[in-house]
Amino acid sequence: MAEMKRYVLRLFISLKHITANVVDRNNGRIVATASTVEHALKDAFQCGRTCNSKAAAAVGEVLAMRLKTEGLHQEDGRGVHVDVHKEIQRRGFQSTAKVWAIVNAIKTSGVKLVLDHHDHHNSP
Template sequence: MTLTKRYVLRLFISIKYITANVVDRNSGRIVATSSTAEHDIKQSLECARSCNAKAAAVVGEVLARRLKVEGLNEGEGRGIHVNVTKEVEKKGFKSQTKIWAVVNALKYNGVKLVLDDEDDDGNSS
């Protein structure tokens, strides 16, 4: 069974770290990831105890580059799906700027994103 929304962006935001993964829902594996916990990214940031929207944008830029290397910046033609509303509900309103920073950084770096704000699981099709 092939899923219509094959590649999905998943975000993990804590007080100290921001991690963005693109998951292939057919196989369940992470195809690209980027995090402020990585040594190279951590060294380039100025966030001590808490990461901000600037750090989230860096995570998005690095993820976009890694997707281009993998050849998945187009998400195999259909794009990479993200449900911003659902992510904000899960992470809380305070994380909204970080979520949008990652999403905008991906868009500005040439990744084809599909914003799914109504139905994330494809139940209406």
């Protein structure tokens, strides 16, 4: 069963920074990471007091590129799992657009992203 959800997307969103990690649950290793703390992204977006959805999308694109380098891509079949509702719940309502920007950027960049759905009363 661990193999089915081996790779999981974890997000860390604060007012100033956005970090996205993909974790291999079999060994706890971070497979790939991207963050607005990195020099290239930091200079490109100047988050200052707050990072916006554009910065979040850039983090998603960089993460997707790094995942492809690690061999996780659309044709791979393994996929990266994410429970968007759980991530939004953890981050709060204000980060909804940022969470979706990261998720959509990863998907459109060619990485197989598996959206996990649990029974939430407030799910659409």
